[in-house]
Every structure is written in structure tokens, then in C-alpha cells.
Amino acid sequence: MLALDDVHTYYGNIRALRGISLTVQPREIVTLIGANGAGKTTTLRTILGAVRPRRGTVTFNGQRLDGLATDRIVRLGIAQSPEGRRIFPRMTVLENLEMGAFARADREAIAPDLERVFTLFPRLRERTAQKGGTLSGGEQQMLAIGRALMARPSLLLLDEPSMGLSPILVDAIFKIVVDINRQGTTILLVEQNARMALRVAHRGYVIQTGRIVLQDAAADLLRSDLVRKTYLGEK
Amino acid sequence: MTARRGLGGFALAALLIGYPFLDRALGLQTVHAVSDGMIYVLLALGLNIVVGYAGMLDLGYAAFFAIGAYAMGLLNSPVLGSPLYGYAWSFWLCIWIAAAVSALLGTLIGAPTLRVRGDYLAIITLGFGEIIPVAIRNLGDVTVEIGGWRPVERLNLTGGENGVNPVGRPYLPGVPFETDPVPWYFLILVIGLFSLWAMSRLQDSRLGRAWMAIREDETAADCTGVNPISTKLLAFALGASFSGFAGSIYAAKLQAITPGAFEFQVSIMLLCMVVLGGAGSLKGVILGAMLITLFDRVVLAEATFFLRWLGRSLGVPLLVTADLTLWRWFFFGLGLVLVMLLRPQGLAGRRIRPMLVPDTDDAVEVAPPPAPRVEAIPGWLRERAHRVGAAAGTGPILEVRGLVKRFGGIVALNEIDLVVPRGSIIGLIGPNGAGKTTFFNVVTGLVRPDGGVITFEGRPLAGLRPNAIVARGIARTFQSIRLFANMTVLENVLVGEHCRLRSTVPGAVFRPPAVMAEEARARERARGLLAFVGLADKDGDLARNLPYGDQRRLEIARALATEPRLLLLDEPTAGMNPRETETLTELIGLVRRELALSVLLIEHDMQVVMTISDRITVLDYGTRIAEGTPAEIQRHPRVIEAYLGTGYEPAAPGGAI
Numbered sequence: 001m002l003a004l005d006d007v008h009t010y011y012g013n014i015r016a017l018r019g020i021s022l023t024v025q026p027r028e029i030v031t032l033i034g035a036n037g038a039g040k041t042t043t044l045r046t047i048l049g050a051v052r053p054r055r056g057t058v059t060f061n062g063q064r065l066d067g068l069a070t071d072r073i074v075r076l077g078i079a080q081s082p083e084g085r086r087i088f089p090r091m092t093v094l095e096n097l098e099m100g101a102f103a104r105a106d107r108e109a110i111a112p113d114l115e116r117v118f119t120l121f122p123r124l125r126e127r128t129a130q131k132g133g134t135l136s137g138g139e140q141q142m143l144a145i146g147r148a149l150m151a152r153p154s155l156l157l158l159d160e161p162s163m164g165l166s167p168i169l170v171d172a173i174f175k176i177v178v179d180i181n182r183q184g185t186t187i188l189l190v191e192q193n194a195r196m197a198l199r200v201a202h203r204g205y206v207i208q209t210g211r212i213v214l215q216d217a218a219a220d221l222l223r224s225d226l227v228r229k230t231y232l233g234e235k
Numbered sequence: 236m237t238a239r240r241g242l243g244g245f246a247l248a249a250l251l252i253g254y255p256f257l258d259r260a261l262g263l264q265t266v267h268a269v270s271d272g273m274i275y276v277l278l279a280l281g282l283n284i285v286v287g288y289a290g291m292l293d294l295g296y297a298a299f300f301a302i303g304a305y306a307m308g309l310l311n312s313p314v315l316g317s318p319l320y321g322y323a324w325s326f327w328l329c330i331w332i333a334a335a336v337s338a339l340l341g342t343l344i345g346a347p348t349l350r351v352r353g354d355y356l357a358i359i360t361l362g363f364g365e366i367i368p369v370a371i372r373n374l375g376d377v378t379v380e381i382g383g384w385r386p387v388e389r390l391n392l393t394g395g396e397n398g399v400n401p402v403g404r405p406y407l408p409g410v411p412f413e414t415d416p417v418p419w420y421f422l423i424l425v426i427g428l429f430s431l432w433a434m435s436r437l438q439d440s441r442l443g444r445a446w447m448a449i450r451e452d453e454t455a456a457d458c459t460g461v462n463p464i465s466t467k468l469l470a471f472a473l474g475a476s477f478s479g480f481a482g483s484i485y486a487a488k489l490q491a492i493t494p495g496a497f498e499f500q501v502s503i504m505l506l507c508m509v510v511l512g513g514a515g516s517l518k519g520v521i522l523g524a525m526l527i528t529l530f531d532r533v534v535l536a537e538a539t540f541f542l543r544w545l546g547r548s549l550g551v552p553l554l555v556t557a558d559l560t561l562w563r564w565f566f567f568g569l570g571l572v573l574v575m576l577l578r579p580q581g582l583a584g585r586r587i588r589p590m591l592v593p594d595t596d597d598a599v600e601v602a603p604p605p606a607p608r609v610e611a612i613p614g615w616l617r618e619r620a621h622r623v624g625a626a627a628g629t630g631p632i633l634e635v636r637g638l639v640k641r642f643g644g645i646v647a648l649n650e651i652d653l654v655v656p657r658g659s660i661i662g663l664i665g666p667n668g669a670g671k672t673t674f675f676n677v678v679t680g681l682v683r684p685d686g687g688v689i690t691f692e693g694r695p696l697a698g699l700r701p702n703a704i705v706a707r708g709i710a711r712t713f714q715s716i717r718l719f720a721n722m723t724v725l726e727n728v729l730v731g732e733h734c735r736l737r738s739t740v741p742g743a744v745f746r747p748p749a750v751m752a753e754e755a756r757a758r759e760r761a762r763g764l765l766a767f768v769g770l771a772d773k774d775g776d777l778a779r780n781l782p783y784g785d786q787r788r789l790e791i792a793r794a795l796a797t798e799p800r801l802l803l804l805d806e807p808t809a810g811m812n813p814r815e816t817e818t819l820t821e822l823i824g825l826v827r828r829e830l831a832l833s834v835l836l837i838e839h840d841m842q843v844v845m846t847i848s849d850r851i852t853v854l855d856y857g858t859r860i861a862e863g864t865p866a867e868i869q870r871h872p873r874v875i876e877a878y879l880g881t882g883y884e885p886a887a888p889g890g891a892i
Binding site: 035036037123127134135136137138139141142160163164165166167168169170171172192194230231232 | 642664665666667668669670671672673714715782783784806809810811812813814815839841877878879880
């Protein structure tokens with residue numbers, strides 16, 4: 001469904017990605033784990049066209065994405081919940097969610113999706129008329145994920161969805177990830193919480209300084225020495 | 236390198252001194268234009284303090300230019316009917332009075348307006364810039380009448396529409412200021428060089444850093460101990476005084492001033508100079524001011540001359556009557572658009588490049604942060620801690636009683652009680668939106684409470700601004716990192732020391748030994764703190780270029796630099812991997828143990844909270860639902876229901892899920 005082939009992305013002269021190749025099959029949950037600054041977010045930005053790769057290709061359902069504008073890519077069925085909760089602070093919660101469905105043509109299907117988001121995050125239902133910027137950090141995180149879901153993407157990119165959420169919600173968010181995956185959405189998940197990510201994912205990639213150093217079934221990665229020592233914090 | 240710089244400096248000095256004579260020898264007659272350009276450099280330098288350093292958009296800066304010029308006119312012209320008429324005030328005295336008057340008016344106008352931010356401030360300055368020329372036009376015929384008594388009758392204060400002509404010139408024995416532009420050139424050159432020198436020293440001082448911190452993030456600056464109001468006011472007043480200085484020289488040089496010379500367009504042109512050259516860069520401002528003035532005064536005039544000659548030679552009547560000087564605003568606008576498109580940081584501005592990963596070829600793992608070591612704790616911080624520890628009472632360091640905060644209909648904090656005993660780590664947890672960050676915001680003075688009492692070391696904190704609370708000894712970090720992104724790592728920590736340093740404007744400019752020593756000590760302390768948090772080799776990097784984990788640690792170093800006794804940490808390990816989290820947890824434990832710091836901690840990583848906290852308070856919907864030891868909290872049914880979830884295993888080995 002999604003394939004990156006030898007992608008090199010630069011910021012100025014700085015090489016952020018040094019030949020990333022990865023694939024995501026339909027209906028999979030694939031997780032990308034790695035330290036801060038390893039290139040996880042850059043990988044997502046490259047897929048969405050926010051930065052252009054200098055070399056290599058990104059294809060989605062057989063169509064080249066590299067070189068397309070971000071809004072075109074979103075219309076093809078990819079949505080992202082960005083790291084750092086880039087919500088619209090002066091729009092209400094409801095307006096933020098409606099913006100998520102901006103590119104959709106099937107207007108009548110939007111209402112049930114809104115209902116689905118509110119079921120997932122009851123807290124958002126309580127705050128529909130509140131301005132996004134006045135929500136707490138964790139609520140903004142919920143809103144960012146909800147907004148991405150409103151696009152009803154076929155591929156959902158999640159950048160650290162558990163960041164800043166309470167333990168009960170971290171559990172919930174990973175259940176939601178599994179749920180929406182079962183409903184047919186393919187997911188590429190970037191997470192610091194490697195343990196949880198590997199528990200819900202089918203496959204995983206480990207990224208270090210812009211390169212993929214390990215890839216395997218998620219269950220096997222959970223058992224690998226490198227992952228246990230470096231990303232799970234076990235001694 | 237130094238030899239080459241020395242040679243370059245010598246060549247520049249020779250050029251600056253030799254230029255007027257070269258001009259005369261070649262018959263170019265550009266000294267007047269260049270001198271005027273230097274007056275604009277002076278103006279642009281002042282505007283650069285306001286716009287480039289402090290980041291406030293000022294659209295009415297020419298008003299201060301006018302005030303300076305009219306102060307000179309009023310004091311040093313024989314034509315006005317002012318009460319000062321007849322006194323031959325010396326030019327050398329008047330320039331200082333003009334600067335002082337402008338600074339005073341800058342303060343008066345700034346005081347009420349600086350509480351508003353961004354666009355609103357720009358609009359207010361715009362209004363002020365319009366008011367001054369109008370006032371000048373209408374003060375040419377002033378009559379004051381109080382019940383038939385006329386203390387002031389038909390007083391010509393400003394010359395009205397006609398302006399002031401003549402304005403007296405400076406007097407130096409044997410120097411022909413009346414007939415020759417060269418003495419003016421040297422006079423303005425000396426003043427300009429002195430200003431430049433003073434400015435470059437200010438830029439690299441406690442005050443310059445405070446201005447830039449305000450520009451980068453006013454709230455974070457406030458919470459780091461920088462008083463935004465007084466800092467911005469100082470920028471406004473200092474910028475105005477430069478303008479007053481330039482205005483008075485301008486009036487005396489031109490020998491005549493009219494209100495038309497200080498219209499809105501002049502403010503815009505000055506802004507163009509700063510932006511074109513590069514806001515915040517001294518070189519850029521000089522370049523911008525000289526380029527625009529010379530283009531206006533020399534290039535356009537010469538080009539018109541050439542075009543007319545061409546028209547006459549070729550017999551094209553359109554060219555014969557062409558006047559390019561009428562197109563000046565067209566060219567300024569075009570130039571500005573091009574610069575913004577091609578080089579948005581300005582011609583000489585610092586280029587800001589993103590830098591995410593070190594550019595090494597081997598795909599080795601990014602080195603994990605070094606574990607914090609007891610030996611790495613800066614000695615001065617430890618000494619201070621012991622001093623404070625010895626002087627400290629036995630009561631709690633922070634005591635919060637019945638704290639209430641409402642936002643509209645929502646009760647964000649409902650009668651919250653919380654006590655932080657001295658030297659303890661208190662965890663503050665709760666579901667998202669429970670009011671944890673709001674609690675921090677109230678304690679640090681960012682948000683005013685609607686009820687309740689906050690007592691820090693036995694004294695109430697009511698009504699204090701964030702920077703005053705920092706000065707009392709409470710420092711914080713932010714949930715979403717708020718560093719001064721375009722300042723270096725070292726500068727970020729130095730801003731943290733701001734409230735513990737004392738240097739003032741004269742001190743920053745003239746640098747007496749006491750200030751030099753203070754600054755050297757501040758830098759040494761900052762480097763020590765950076766080494767302690769594991770950022771020793773990154774002090775020259777821009778904060779924005781640090782990886783996420785380093786940014787979090789830098790924020791803690793900046794908070795420690797304020798010499799706090801209570802540290803509020805808002806989700807310090809969010810977005811960190813387990814290794815980084817572990818190091819940070821050790822660091823927090825270390826500052827508590829070794830520095831006698833008390834810590835209030837918001838954190839969702841239960842591994843961290845449960846191992847490090849002495850006691851934990853749990854909020855839900857703004858209400859305290861539990862308080863107790865970590866063991867009690869983990870078993871508390873309401874906490875499990877609202878926060879931990881049934882999936883939470885208290886004894887999960889190595890996992891925080």
C-alpha cells in the first residue's frame with residue numbers, strides 16, 4: 001500500500017534520512033521506533049510531502065507521492081495526527097473536527113464519524129463549543145487524533161499519539177488504534193512508548209540516525225536484545 | 236585571522252576618514268547625502284532596538300524623530316516665540332536635551348501601551364505617529380484662555396505649517412559648520428561610531444538578552460524572571476532617545492524643519508531600512524539605512540539625470556520629462572518584496588538553518604545522555620543550597636489553601652489544598668484536563684486565582700507577576716517546551732540568571748570591573764549548569780536546533796539558573812524514550828537530594844511518578860480526589876477508575892504502562 005524506497009531527505013545540508021526503505025501492507029499496523037532525532041518525524045513529513053526527498057521514491061497504491069503537494073496527498077487518503085498537537089487554537093472543538101473532514105466528498109457519512117470520535121473521546125463531546133487553544137495539553141492531543149480520524153483516511157499516520165496522555169488514556173488510545181485498524185484503516189505509528197507500540201503493531205522498524213537498522217514482526221522485535229536495551233529501558 | 240581583521244579595520248578606518256577628501260578631489264558632491272544616510276543609520280539603530288531586539292512592531296517611530304528635531308528647533312532657533320526665545324542654547328547641550336525629551340515621551344507613551352501585544356501595539360504606534368505631526372502643525376498659534384485671563388496669547392510654539400527656519404548650528408572655534416559639509420560628516424561619524432559601539436555592547440549584555448527573550452517568547456521570559464513591562468519600556472525609551480538624538484542633529488544640519496518631514500512614510504522608510512538589512516543585526520541595519528538613503532539621494536537623481544540626457548540625445552520626449560525620484564516608493568516597495576522573497580532574514584541577517592541530526596556517516600546510535608553525576612553539580616549552586624538550607628525554617632515551602640479558578644462556566648480548580656514540605660518531591664497527577672497545568676499557571680502567577688491563598692516560604696504570593704515569583708524562588712518548565720528558539724543554548728541559561736544579575740544600561744555599555752566580573756561569573760555558572768544536565772558541548776547551538784530530549788534538559792537548566800528553591804516540572808519526560816526518562820528521573824532526584832530543592836511534578840509516566848514522589852495529589856475535574864503516598868495512590872479505587880485504569884499493574888517491571 002505504502003512503500004518508501006531508499007529515501008534520502010535533507011534539511012539544508014544536513015542529512016536527516018539516509019536511505020529509508022519501508023513498506024506498509026493494507027490493513028497493517030506498522031510501527032516506527034527510535035530515539036529522539038533519529039528521523040521518525042522526518043519520515044512522516046516526507047510521506048506527507050512537507051519535505052521533499054532528495055533521492056528515492058514514495059509510492060502509495062502504486063502512485064508516486066514524492067513531488068505532490070500535501071493537500072493532494074491528503075486527498076489520496078492519507079491523514080496525520082501531527083506531533084505537538086497542531087490544532088487550530090481559535091476554532092472550536094467541533095470546527096476543528098469538521099476541518100478534518102474538509103477534503104471529503106461523502107458529506108452524509110461525516111455525522112456518524114463525528115459520533116465515533118465523540119464515543120472514543122467523551123471529553124471532546126463535553127467541550128464541543130470550547131476554543132481549541134483553551135483545551136489542556138492532553139485534550140488537544142485527543143483533538144488532533146480525532147481530527148485525523150475525521151478525514152476517514154485509508155492510511156493514518158500517528159505521531160506519538162500517547163504523548164501527554166494519562167495512563168488510562170494511553171491504554172485507551174492503543175485500543176482505539178487497534179479498533180480503527182480492525183475497521184479497515186491502515187496505520188503507521190511513530191511512538192516513544194515502544195512497548196505499547198510493539199504490542200499493538202504487526203510489524204516494526206527500528207530507525208537510528210536516519211537509517212533502518214532492524215525490521216521484524218513486532219513480537220520478535222519485543223524480544224530482540226537491541227530493542228529491549230535501547231528502547232524498552234531494560235538492563 | 237586577527238592580522239587580517241586588523242588590516243580590514245585599518246582599511247575601513249582609512250576609507251571613512253579619507254572619503255570626504257576623495258569626494259572633494261573627484262568632485263562627486265556626495266558628502267551631504269552620506270551624512271544624511273548616517274543620520275538615518277542612527278535612527279535605524281534606535282528602531283532596531285524596538286523591532287529587531289525586543290520584537291515590537293513600531294509603525295510610528297518617526298514621531299520620536301520629530302520630537303528630537305523640534306526640541307532642537309525650540310531651544311536653538313531665534314524665530315519661535317517660545318518662552319526660551321532669546322537664549323542662545325548651545326547645540327552641544329541641545330542634542331542631549333532632545334534625546335532626553337524623546338526618551339521621556341517614549342516612556343510616557345510606552346507605559347500604557349506596552350501591555351498590549353503584537354498587532355495592537357503596532358496600531359497604537361501608528362496612531363501616535365499620526366498624532367505628532369498634526370499636533371506640531373497646530374501648535375503654531377497657541378492661545379490659552381482661563382476666564383478672560385490669557386496667560387498665553389498667540390504663542391508660536393512650533394512654527395505651524397511653515398516649520399522652523401533657521402535652526403542654530405553647532406559652534407566649534409575654527410570649524411565651518413555653516414558652509415562645509417565635511418565637519419558634519421565627521422561629527423555624525425563620531426556620534427554614529429559611538430552609538431554603534433554602545434549598541435553592540437548592549438546587545439551582548441543582560442539587557443540585550445532580556446530583549447531577545449521577550450521577542451522569542453514573552454510568557455516564557457516572564458516565567459524566567461524577565462519583567463516584560465520594564466524591559467519593553469526600556470527598549471522603547473532607549474530607541475526613542477536614539478531617535479531624538481538623530482532628530483536634533485538632523486534639524487541643525489538642515490537648518491530648517493517642517494512637519495512634512497516626519498510623516499507616516501518616514502516611519503515606514505525607517506522600518507524598511509531595518510527589515511531590508513536584517514532586523515536584529517547591526518551590520519544589516521547600517522547596510523539597510525545607507526543603501527536606501529543613497530539610492531534615494533544619489534542613485535535616483537543620477538539615473539534621472541542620465542535618462543533625461545538619453546532622452547535628449549535620442550529625441551524621446553517621454554524620457555526628457557522623466558523623474559525617477561517620483562518613483563522612489565515604487566522602488567523601495569519592489570526592493571522589499573524581492574528581499575523578503577529571496578532572503579527573508581534580510582541582507583545581513585543571521586541565517587537560521589534547521590539542524591536535526593549530527594551529520595556523521597556512521598550509523599551509530601545517537602549517544603544517550605550522560606548519566607547525571609553528583610560531582611557535576613556546580614559548586615556555587617551547592618553552596619547556595621547549603622546556605623539556604625541552614626537559613627530555612629521548618630514550615631512547608633509551599634502551602635496552597637482553597638485555591639479556586641474558573642474559566643467561564645468551567646471550574647478548573649475547585650478548592651484545592653496542596654502542601655509541599657521543604658525538600659520533598661510532590662507528584663501531581665490526574666486525567667487530561669483535570670487542571671494540573673492550570674494549577675501550575677496559578678502558582679507561577681500566569682493566571683489570577685478566583686479564590687484561595689498561596690503561601691511560599693511563609694509569605695503570600697497574591698498579586699505578584701510571574702517574574703516577581705521567579706525572583707522569590709519558584710521556577711518552572713513547560714509542558715510544550717518553551718525555549719528562546721533563536722538564541723543560543725548558553726544565552727537561554729543566561730536569561731535564567733537575569734533576575735540574579737544587576738547590570739544596568741550604563742553598566743552594560745561601559746562595563747566597569749564589577750559588571751565584567753558579574754558577566755564572567757554568570758557565564759561560568761551557565762556553563763556549569765549545562766555540563767550538569769549533559770549539554771556541555773552544545774552551548775553555541777541555537778536552541779531550536781537541539782533534539783527534543785536536549786531541549787527538555789535545557790529548559791531544566793534554564794529553570795535552575797534562576798536559583799529556585801521550588802521547581803515546578805510539567806511533564807518533563809513527555810516524548811522521551813525509556814533511557815532518556817531514566818536519566819532525567821535520576822537528575823530530578825539528584826537536585827532534590829544535593830541541592831535541597833523542593834519539586835512539584837506533573838507527570839504521566841507512572842514509573843517516574845511512583846518511584847520519585849514522596850507524596851502524590853490526584854486531581855480530576857478540578858477537584859482533589861486523593862492525596863497520599865505512592866503506594867496508597869496506586870490502590871486508591873477512585874484513582875484507578877479515573878486515571879490509572881484497571882490495566883495498570885503496580886509492580887510492572889520496567890514498564891510504565
